[in-house]
Amino acid sequence: MSTDQSPPPHRRTPRSSLFALHMAACAGELATHAPSLAGSSATAIAYGEHDMHVPAFDWPEWTADRPHAGTLVREGEPLCTVHATAPGHAETRALIAQRLEAILARTHARI
Numbered sequence: 001m002s003t004d005q006s007p008p009p010h011r012r013t014p015r016s017s018l019f020a021l022h023m024a025a026c027a028g029e030l031a032t033h034a035p036s037l038a039g040s041s042a043t044a045i046a047y048g049e050h051d052m053h054v055p056a057f058d059w060p061e062w063t064a065d066r067p068h069a070g071t072l073v074r075e076g077e078p079l080c081t082v083h084a085t086a087p088g089h090a091e092t093r094a095l096i097a098q099r100l101e102a103i104l105a106r107t108h109a110r111i
Contacts, residue, residue, distance in 0.1 A: 040092040041085040048073040
């Protein structure tokens with residue numbers, strides 16, 4: 001039996017995100033007005049460029065789904081998720097591309 005008294009995830013998320021509004025609507029809580037959403041966000045997957053063991057390093061905060069050091073990642077397999085947010089679409093695409101390049105450069109080790 002759980003004694004966790006924390007609110008469900010949709011109540012912990014700021015109401016400025018579309019996902020939080022969606023989850024609240026699923027729970028029967030409809031927004032009274034449309035949110036003001038600024039900027040552009042993107043997510044991309046970095047794939048291994050060759051077979052490699054993931055090196056030990058401090059992963060940037062804009063990454064997720066990070067493998068542990070020493071994990072074998074084969075060419076073409078997912079390495080990690082990369083997130084970016086910027087004022088506009090073009091800036092967000094450029095930032096995602098820059099971050100993908102940076103993470104692949106940091107994990108260039110070969111097996």
